[in-house]
Amino acid sequence: LKNEIHLAVIGDLGPQLFNVNMDPNALRDRVTTDIRARLAQEARLSRDDRERLTSEIADDILGHGPLERLLADDSITEIMVNGPFDVWVERQGRLFETTVRFTDESHLRRIINKMVAQIGRRIDESSPMVDARLPDGSRVNALIPPLSLGGPLVTIRKFSKRRLDLNDLVRLGTLNAETIEFLQRCILAKLNILISGGTGSGKTTLLNALSTSIPDADRIITIEDAAELRLNQRHVLRLEARPKNIEGEGEIPIRELVRNSLRMRPDRIIVGEVRGAEALDMLQAMNTGHDGSLCTVHANTPRDALSRIETMVLMAGFDLPVRAIRQQVASALDLIVHLERLEDGSRKVTAITEVQRMESDVITLQDIFEFAVSQVTSERVVIGTLNPTGLRPTFLYKFEKRGVSLPLSLFAKERPPREATA
Incomplete structure (x- = not known):
């Protein structure tokens, strides 16, 4: 019927x-x-x-059939369709099975086809995978046989209707007021910042929130694979990579956009996620007068983030010595902000790490703030705080150069009343 x-x-x-x-x-x-x-x-x-x-x-x-009510539910951040009768969602960092069902596999295929047709793409045996942005900003990834052996698969990362600001992140426990003050002043001092973390750890959310501290007068260029960043400054230029068309032509990768952005007189360049050869161009941009740039990378630790950048630079196809690459990295980056999704589903900044210099053939890192777990409750809720290590960063001279004050008490393990500033 x-x-x-x-x-x-x-x-x-x-x-x-x-x-x-x-x-x-x-x-x-x-x-x-x-x-x-x-x-x-x-x-x-x-x-x-x-x-x-x-x-x-x-x-x-x-609309999108049985998925419509999940897409309308603001408490859901991700939708995972493992088959017509197996649909899961993520709420507050945790996975829950739903009662949502498709009639059969052909029903699911019809909804997938409709979804990708909205954005001028197709999915069939000759092109069995689609990764794209829906009109509402949500990110959809769909696979069908022969790539997915058990039938069609869909993952939708929903686009939040409201951009979280830094105060929201404090309320959620992602970081605390002291580290927000530090990071805001790092933005004003035009430090180059790399945000690292695993999938779903909140990298883009933090990048969006930090970008609110960029002065309104700066000319900012954002470059993304699928547009998720929403900056409110007056002078923002948004660029989005273009995938191959149905004929397999017309691709414009992030690397090409990073190169082109250098001809557009940017004050700052923000790359939503560095995942390939564009890492080399991003480092060169940071090393040639585009201070205050930001980007994110998938990595498990701050040290791992540097290794990932190094590997991606090698993907650029130039026969560069590893030491030369590391010198570029050490010269370009000032700070790594690392996030993790913890066992209880919460997303937290677990380390704020200074990229210092080369010693022999190794880049030295120094943790300025680190997350310490104080308790894991019987409900598996992780309780902890992001604390200063007591070490002062060596880049304080950059704050003086930009005329940005920074309370040195932020770095004290036992924080006294604020007096001295840099």
């Missing part, structure tokens, strides 16, 4: 469903009216059943 009415409504409304000039609310009213009229003829259905079917059929026709 559901499929019959679905096909009948599509046949009845026809081109109206694809009329981009039609008001979405008016279109939904038209569709639901048509569905209700058809279901009214089914005397065996209760009123609740008719309303449920009306909503489900309308979602199938106009």
